[in-house]
Amino acid sequence: MTAWRRAAMWVGGLAGAFALGVALVLWLNVRGEASVTATRPGTAMTPELVERGAYLSRAGNCLGCHTTPGGQAFAGGRRIETPFGAVVAPNITPDETTGIGAWSTADFWRALHHGRSRDGRLLYPAFPYPSFTKVRREDADALFAYLRSVPAVQRRNDPHELRFPYNTQAALAVWRALYFRPADVQASPTRTTVLQRGEYLVQGLGHCAACHSGRNFLGGTSLNAEFAGGLMPDQSWYAPSLTSPAEAGAQRMGREQVVGLLKRGVTAGASVSGPMAEVVFSSTQYLSDADLGAMAEYLASLPVRAPAVPAFSPADPQSLQRGARLYADHCASCHGSSGEGAAGKYPPLAANRAVTMPVANNLVQMIRHGGFAPTTVGNPRPFGMPPYGQVLSDQQIADVATYVRQSWGNEAAAVSPLDVLHVR
């Protein structure tokens, strides 16, 4: 009998602990939420509010994910590839049945601030509410007013294509309990410093941390990994560290250079490419110089946490030789025989951070796929690089990448054909 009783106690204890755990996870998921039925005065849809919302929507690049290429604005459908499967961005036009036409401002606030949908479902953090939670209520209301003003499009949402267990609300609840805390936001203070404005934009709507932070195997970020750089969710491009001046850190860049890069997409010696080209194309080029300056100031103020760089070891001389030949044949006519580039046209490769970053993904991507800088008001007719993947093998791409990483004073690790193969 005592054995039975002991077993029963164990089972009861475990069940109790489990129940407590579930309760804790549930509480962590809904704490701090205000009732969505509470009415909120003073959010009349004035043209000024809509216009402010349109600007904020640019700052948050809502259009970027919620529109397919060539598709109708905000009608959703774009797939965001993640290591857990694909998340499909929903329709956020004011269509009553397939969009968010039936939502209230309170519903919208809860989605942005708490990451829960109108029907109470937990939202996937591919919608970057871990950043958007820092957006103030009056800005959320302006955004919502703007989204109510765009043309309604009837387009039913496609289901996400996530694998088990990531496709369950329970898994999402556990993720949120581990990694998500709703921010404590106050109403807009009457005066903010430039630095505070920059922090608000970078940390909130700009959701820079969504890409520029390291992620663990569960897709969570820790404080240490904030802005420390990370691969994009589809593992293709690398969002460089904003805390390391050897990557994309702004600590040693001039304010004008940071503003120029975000406004025009190119500056002397640097240009944006890959996913960041999209950010400049559809978001930051539209921001005011004051806001971009504030962002630059905040980015420059981030504490430097440069990772230790392993001691430099030169690559196999044969690979360097092959790389040198390929460089002379394909690259030197634009980038110069000493990697010096051509001012205003082709970026230098000597002392170029995009070339020497420890993670060589972006260099491989550029060689393989080429690309144009985005067209912007400040750079309406950008120069472009050919997609050398059409004529070079993985071995050749590795050789030429290694050569540019180890020439003209560049001292970065060699790139192997296997590295190239892994970058898609």
Place this chain on the structure above:
Amino acid sequence: MAERMQACVMCHGREGRATSAGYFPRIAGKPEGYLFNQLQNFRDGRRRNAAMNHLMQHMSDDYLRDIAVYFSRLDLPYPPTRPSGLTAEQAHLAETLVQRGVPERQLPACVACHGASMAGRLPAMPGLLTLPADYLIGQLGAWQTGLRHAKAPDCMAEVARRLTAEEVGVVARWLSARTVPAGTKPEAAGSEALPMQCGSVAP
């Protein structure tokens, strides 16, 4: 502009003149309207080619127009062609399709839209002579299977679906092997109506 267009050279040849040997189409001298439509189609996903979709991603309509104008104004000799390898019977079939079409199957003649000499017709019909046969087959196939689209109404998709697989192959090889006299240009936009409604030439 040539310096800005370095990205295009590797596949489309120096200054937009590709050879008929590979897969890549010549773009030099094609009507501006056609080139602009294709650049937009690649950017907006109506046409699929990973390299082109990637390159066009973040471009304004204004720049796409500039690019189209630049390549449309290049006046370069056509590459030498290779023999088509068609039998006399196949060549006859190809020529019939090109010049007369098959009225009983509502299949218009190619020349009705692409110009009497098949060198294109302004504002937006491309010339097809000397294009690589593989490229032409690839495009007609993509229209038949819904991988390539133009602005609705997509007339060429309709035409492609009315062609048999044999007809596609024969016409492509015949067009690819034509020699083109120097100075051949797309025809002016004629006054006669096109045989079909085409979204790509809508104002």
